[in-house]
Amino acid sequence: MIESYAADRCLDFWKSLGAMSLDTDAKKVLLRKIPHGLFICGVRDGDDVNGFTASWVTQGSFEPPLVVMGVRADSSSHAIIEATKRFSLNVLRADQKNLAAVFFKPQKGLGGRFESAPFTEGELGLPLLDDAVGGVECELVGSLKHGDHTVFVGAVKSARLIADGEALNLASTGWNYGG
Numbered sequence: 601m602i603e604s605y606a607a608d609r610c611l612d613f614w615k616s617l618g619a620m621s622l623d624t625d626a627k628k629v630l631l632r633k634i635p636h637g638l639f640i641c642g643v644r645d646g647d648d649v650n651g652f653t654a655s656w657v658t659q660g661s662f663e664p665p666l667v668v669m670g671v672r673a674d675s676s677s678h679a680i681i682e683a684t685k686r687f688s689l690n691v692l693r694a695d696q697k698n699l700a701a702v703f704f705k706p707q708k709g710l711g712g713r714f715e716s717a718p719f720t721e722g723e724l725g726l727p728l729l730d731d732a733v734g735g736v737e738c739e740l741v742g743s744l745k746h747g748d749h750t751v752f753v754g755a756v757k758s759a760r761l762i763a764d765g766e767a768l769n770l771a772s773t774g775w776n777y778g779g
């Protein structure tokens with residue numbers, strides 16, 4: 601009798617989970633409240649370089665210094681990060697919104713976006729923009745492949761500060777990436 605009561609309650613619990621429905625409008629509004637910076641992620645595979653605008657970036661650990669970045673699974677750069685296990689993150693100045701736009705728009709060929717933004721190779725051989733607040737180079741230490749983006753975790757191995765100043769953030773651009 602007791603067993604059957606417990607089994608019924610258990611069934612009720614699982615039924616209630618099944619009945620849960622996500623309010624997608626609320627989810628979108630709330631997730632878009634997460635504050636984001638705007639960065640140019642750089643990748644290199646041999647002679648091929650590429651870069652794209654990334655906003656899903658945050659720090660993940662002080663020691664070792666880790667950064668976490670969500671990358672579209674179907675992007676060109678995703679495949680390069682998986683193959684080479686490294687990436688750079690360039691911090692844009694607050695007045696570099698136009699450059700951020702160049703780096704999310706379609707390009708003629710891989711790496712073509714860098715025609716608008718000269719770069720120098722860092723110690724890991726990754727593209728670091730010459731004109732930006734600065735940039736870091738990271739070695740991949742982990743990844744979580746689930747859904748339409750992969751969460752990459754990178755250990756910061758080099759850092760080049762060009763000129764400290766206010767960095768570009770997503771809210772100031774009026775753009776959205778998230779929700």
Ligand SMILES: Cc1cc2nc3c(=O)[nH]c(=O)nc-3n(C[C@H](O)[C@H](O)[C@H](O)COP(=O)(O)O)c2cc1C
Pocket residue numbers: 650651652653654655656657670671672673674675676677678703704705706770775776777
């Ligand atoms: C405001 C904004 C923020 C973006 N943030 C990201 C991001 O965090 N991760 C990502 O993978 N793509 C992000 N994108 C999309 C990429 O910049 C875009 O898909 C790019 O074309 C990928 O380039 P690739 O295919 O050459 O690697 C963002 C786009 C916009 C407009």
